[in-house]
Amino acid sequence: MTDAYDPAKEGAQMAFDGRMSYTDYLSLDAILTAQHPRSDAHDEMLFIIQHQTSELWMRLALHEIGAARDQLEQGAARPAFKMLTRVARIFEQLNSAWDVLRTMTPSEYTTFRDDLGESSGFQSWQYRLIEYAVGNRNAALLKPHAHRPDLLAALEAELAKPSLYDVAVGQLAKAGFDIPEAVLQRDLRQPWQASPEVETAWRGVYADPARHWELYELAEKLVDFEDYFRRWRFNHVTTVERVIGFKRGTGGTAGVSYLRRMLEVELFPELWALRTTL
Ligand code: HEM
Numbered sequence: 001m002t003d004a005y006d007p008a009k010e011g012a013q014m015a016f017d018g019r020m021s022y023t024d025y026l027s028l029d030a031i032l033t034a035q036h037p038r039s040d041a042h043d044e045m046l047f048i049i050q051h052q053t054s055e056l057w058m059r060l061a062l063h064e065i066g067a068a069r070d071q072l073e074q075g076a077a078r079p080a081f082k083m084l085t086r087v088a089r090i091f092e093q094l095n096s097a098w099d100v101l102r103t104m105t106p107s108e109y110t111t112f113r114d115d116l117g118e119s120s121g122f123q124s125w126q127y128r129l130i131e132y133a134v135g136n137r138n139a140a141l142l143k144p145h146a147h148r149p150d151l152l153a154a155l156e157a158e159l160a161k162p163s164l165y166d167v168a169v170g171q172l173a174k175a176g177f178d179i180p181e182a183v184l185q186r187d188l189r190q191p192w193q194a195s196p197e198v199e200t201a202w203r204g205v206y207a208d209p210a211r212h213w214e215l216y217e218l219a220e221k222l223v224d225f226e227d228y229f230r231r232w233r234f235n236h237v238t239t240v241e242r243v244i245g246f247k248r249g250t251g252g253t254a255g256v257s258y259l260r261r262m263l264e265v266e267l268f269p270e271l272w273a274l275r276t277t278l
Pocket residue numbers: 050051054055101109120121122123124127236239240243244248249250251252253254255256258259262
């Protein structure tokens with residue numbers, strides 16, 4: 001019989017008195033003691049961890065989207081592209097995560113749904129920040145955060161900044177495409193209004209990719225991101241229908257029908273529209 005392998009013999013650190021350990025560096029004491037089920041239902045742990053991990057990935061997505069926007073604004077397109085690729089991969093990860101939640105049946109969810117009270121993903125401020133940061137702006141959706149002035153301030157601050165799409169369209173203008181002042185000086189709190197001139201400009205990019213390679217790549221990064229984001233919305237609404245049918249949501253919306261309306265949102269409408277006319 002061979003002896004059990006001892007990594008200490010290869011120099012693996014085994015004593016952590018006073019030194020930073022894995023648990024310290026990752027603040028695991030905070031993260032792994034933050035699951036507080038309100039019921040005895042077995043599946044509530046799945047529900048909590050599914051949401052907490054989603055929020056962690058959203059935290060990273062916000063970090064990347066914010067940095068990508070800054071880089072793009074400064075003309076550093078390549079670093080921005082790398083970050084946007086990562087954001088799309090994060091959404092791919094979030095899309096796969098639905099497979100875990102889908103193992104929960106309606107019978108299992110009803111054992112603890114009442115314990116959720118009026119809490120709902122509708123109140124996810126990070127989700128709303130992502131929507132606002134990329135360009136889906138609707139100030140009415142600030143309301144569920146009115147009870148948390150700190151979060152409301154973060155969301156208001158985001159609405160005051162140009163969105164990722166505003167910055168992208170700004171790049172079109174910088175490259176010499178004719179973008180109306182009304183678009184460049186728009187009220188940033190308002191939803192984006194599809195503009196024929198912006199569509200014409202993007203069409204110009206797609207008509208001659210070699211000449212406008214960076215803008216062409218930017219456009220495809222944005223479309224790629226929206227593609228994954230749409231899949232997230234679709235996975236969500238399908239999971240919701242599978243688990244609660246057409247019941248009203250705990251957040252007070254009609255539920256599936258509200259989420260279906262959200263499937264119609266287009267983040268970058270001109271980029272989709274040009275495909276028909278190219
Ligand atoms: C069984 C699982 C789930 C059910 C039954 C469910 C149900 C719902 C419903 C009915 C809504 C509409 C708002 C309301 O009235 O409550 C909603 C919104 C939302 N949910 Fe979920 N959800 C589930 C899982 C998740 C997960 C895993 C996430 C990930 C964080 C999530 C994030 C959101 C977000 C961000 C919204 C707001 C969407 C928007 O305003 O466009 N949900 N959910």
